[in-house]
Amino acid sequence: MRILVLNWRDLAHPAAGGAEVYTEQVLRRWVAAGHEVTLFAAAVAGRPAVETVDGYRVIRAGSRFTVYREARRWWDRCGRGNFDVVIDETNTVPFMAHEWVDDGTRTVALVHQTCEEIWHHNAPPVVAHLGRLALEPRWLHRLAAAPVLAVSESTRDALARFGAQDVTVVPEGYEPPVLTKPVVKEERPTVVFCGRMVSYKRPWDVLRAVAIARRELPDLQLWMIGGGPLLNKLRAARPAGVEFFGRVSEGVKHDLMARAHVHVSTSVREGWGLVVTEAAALGTPTIAYDVPGLRDSTLAAGGVVVPPSPDALARWLSDLLPTWQQRPFAPVPFGGAHSWDDVATQLLSAVDEHARAA
Missing domain, CATH: 3.40.50.2000 (Glycogen Phosphorylase B;)
Incomplete structure (x- = not known):
């Protein structure tokens, strides 16, 4: 398949976290399996606007707040007709790809978590109340019109409260570290x-x-x-x-x-x-x-x-x-959790299933 993934960050971004590790681990395995993969993300200082990373193409444009607009503009210029499926990877703010991908290409959202209570810890009071009570509910109600993949039962349940009905739980992955020497527990608790x-x-x-x-x-x-x-x-x-x-x-x-x-x-x-x-x-x-x-x-x-x-x-x-x-x-x-090989296989199967059903 020709796959486009939208995420406001890629692994090179200084604010990259667990969602970006998940994305990178999956995408390089999809490329190794023969799929053509593009990741659209926000610009990163010192990194090129177009770069190949582990076999997949990274397109960078926009900032934390404008990357959503830039993704739509890029789609109008370069994306339309060139992909089989678009994955809207949501980190609080969805790209709403299902509303503007207009060439018959199938879309599916991938949600790691909802923000909800975190608004009150990460934003000033007025912004926190606006985000918690108005913005995020509106975004998630709109996203509910698309098929959604969630990385935990808790995220699925949260999305259901905002109206999502077509939600599939996909696994989380982890690669255990290789310890070079045996570890002895501390004597003190x-x-x-x-x-x-x-x-x-x-x-x-x-x-x-x-x-x-x-x-x-x-x-x-x-x-x-x-x-x-x-x-x-x-x-x-x-x-x-x-x-x-x-x-x-x-x-x-x-x-x-x-x-x-x-x-x-x-x-x-x-x-x-x-x-x-x-x-x-x-x-x-x-x-x-x-x-x-x-x-x-x-x-x-x-x-x-x-x-x-x-x-x-x-x-x-x-x-x-x-x-x-x-x-x-x-x-x-x-x-x-699961091995990253298992995650990549199960996630692609879920994406393919939703894409075929669309």
């Missing part, structure tokens, strides 16, 4: 948190939960991995037993995660929660807040979900950590 130090990840909850749990486990230690705008404030308020590592290399991150006895995740919501998958593949179980996305990845990885409060997290840490310290958690194949 150890908790690890890995994520950006931003409001919607709720790192303050982690500090409070560990401080409470230390009343029963006085030698408990917490490792906080990740950079972000809250890092300095968190460091300044650091309670006993907490160490901040900031942003680290993948090798250091995997070593720390593997040596810990339990990983915690406290986000407001996620599309899946890839860090949970990473920890499980390294033999470290997760206690996570019972919220969309995290419940999917945590239960798939054999972890535990708890009510979203520091008190509940502290109780479960106190109860479970001594057990996991005595009987280490076995690594979970692919961390409860």
Whole structure:
């Protein structure tokens, strides 16, 4: 097939995240299988407007806010008649390709997560209320007219609340790291948190939960991995037993995660929660807040979900950590996710099925 993927970022973008890793892993496998693939994304400083990456073509134009307009303009100039299917990869704002792809080419949306509560953590109050109550509902109601692929049951359920009826769940993928030496768990009971130090990840909850749990486990230690705008404030308020590592290399991150006895995740919501998958593949179980996305990845990885409060997290840490310290958690194949080969195959099958049905 000739496939066009629309995503506001590609992997070269400085704000690239899990969705872009997913895209890159899938697209290079589709090219290797003989498909012709083009990715349209926003411009990146220092990178060309047209580039071949791992066999697929990347077209870059526009900014975070104008990439949607530029995609439509590019389609009018260069895209019409040259593709068999268009994938609208949605990161909060859809491209609405099903409304302007007008040459009979079939379209399908790919949604990693909805934003919803995250608006109130990432935007000023007026913008947050506008986005949460007006903009995102309007975008998703419009997107509901297209067939949609979602990367978790939670995302499917969220989309259904906005009117989507034709939603297929496709798997998340992960490639476990190859550790160069055996990992030995810490002697002290150890908790690890890995994520950006931003409001919607709720790192303050982690500090409070560990401080409470230390009343029963006085030698408990917490490792906080990740950079972000809250890092300095968190460091300044650091309670006993907490160490901040900031942003680290993948090798250091995997070593720390593997040596810990339990990983915690406290986000407001996620599309899946890839860090949970990473920890499980390294033999470290997760206690996570019972919220969309995290419940999917945590239960798939054999972890535990708890009510979203520091008190509940502290109780479960106190109860479970001594057990996991005595009987280490076995690594979970692919961390409860799928191999990228499997993801690429299943996603292409779902795209093809929707394209044929259109």
